[in-house]
Amino acid sequence: MDDFRDAAEPIDEIELAVEGALRPASLAEFVGQQKVRGQLQLLLDAARMQQRPPDHILLSGPPGLGKTTLAMIVAHESGRALRLSSGPAIQHAGDLAALLSSLTPGEVLFIDEVHRMARAAEEMLYLAMEDFRIDIMVGKGAGATSIPLDLAPFTLVGATTRSGLLPNPLRDRFGFTAHLEYYEPHELERVVERSASMLGVRMPAAARAEIGRRSRGTPRIANRLLRRVRDYALVHGAGTEADIETVDAALDLYDVDRIGLDRLDRAVLDALIRRFRGGPVGLSTLAVSVGEEAETIESVVEPYLVRIGFMGRTPRGRIATPEAFAHLGMGVSEAVLGFDDL
Structure with a gap:
């Protein structure tokens, strides 16, 4: 089944074009x-009135909340060109020098993912x-010399999902730092309404709210x-309705339940409850039990389960909350008894 999050499968070119x-x-x-949005609007308006590039901007927050979109908007509303890159692609100071000198x-x-740049590039x-x-730096050893190179004034927009990994000297050089929060269901309903209109899909409010x-x-x-x-509507004869x-029907087919949990989320909860009596259990053990990488569990599954109160993180490992037991239709005592019967 499709994974609707950000770590499983690469997005193909058609998906990227639609997004x-x-x-x-x-x-x-x-x-x-x-x-x-209000803070960014003030920053952009002030820069426009003073006829200068906007200050450097750091956008932090979980994947999928609009960091790339906001960077594009900054360029568009400033009337400037936009250059796209990523931290993992800048692994040498020379990579960054070539990028900056061409601006x-x-x-x-x-x-x-600015936090994933190489240290030498960060310092540059x-x-x-x-x-x-x-x-x-030109040359090596005792004969090496430093040649200064002036750059055109530019605005850096950095995006990170893990702001705690940014070194303080880099964080301090951003003139504006914003943290993007998860959306409320009514806000997502507005997102769906706008996107459905652009895709030519007619949906009643109840359907938009359900997706939200x-x-x-x-x-x-x-x-x-x-x-x-x-x-699904197109294949099953509903056309654009x-x-x-x-x-x-469509979301049930793709294993997305009423609160947004998918197959992997439920597999993690099921393993935590049925195999480990609700925990605590170590991350690596939990990952092996569901056949996934520990990094995938930690970065893709855990944040949402913790946010909705289904999982807790303790010094001894991950635990399932009573709400998680209830969602799987089990009581805490049932899980313990079931484990002892194995």
Whole structure:
């Protein structure tokens, strides 16, 4: 089955094209994150009035909440070109030097997962962000010399899902830092309404709300679920109409339950409860029990289960809460007895 989150399967080019078409082009079109939108609007308006590039911007938060979209909006509303890169692609200082030296005046440079840049590149970025200059080392050993290279003024927009991994010297050089929060269901309903209109899908409010409830607080997931509902309606003869029954049937087919849990979420909870009596159990042991990588469990499954109160993290390991037992239709005593009977 499809995984609607961010760590399992690569997105094909068609999916990326559709996601790109659904992105809002301005802050006025951007749904949710009201406080961040207001702060960004002030920053952009002030830069426009002073005829200078906006300050460097750091956007942090879980995947799928709109960090890349906001970077595109910053460039669009500033009337500047946008250059896209990512931290894992910048593994040498030379990679960063080549990127920075090719920027045009006022250009917006977006670096996704900025915390994953190589340390040497990070240190070069300090000077570039502060003084729009880099020092290039030529030669080796005693004969090495440093050649300063002036850069065109630019705006760096960095995105990170793990802001705690950013070194303080880099974090301090951003003029504005924003943390994006998970969306409420009513906000996701507005996201679905806008995207459905762009995709030519007619949906009643109840159907839009149902997708919003099952989208884990994430617009990217809401848009993907919407596209699967559209596909289901098309294949089963409903055309561009998608009512609540169509939404239920489509999402049941893709193993997305009423609160947004999918196959892997339920497998983790089932293992935690049925095999380990609700825990505590170590992350690596839990990952092996469901046949997944520990990093996938930690970065993809855990955050949502912890946020909705189904899982807890303790010094001794992961535990299932009473709410998780109830969701799987079990009492705590039933799980313990079932384990002892094995």
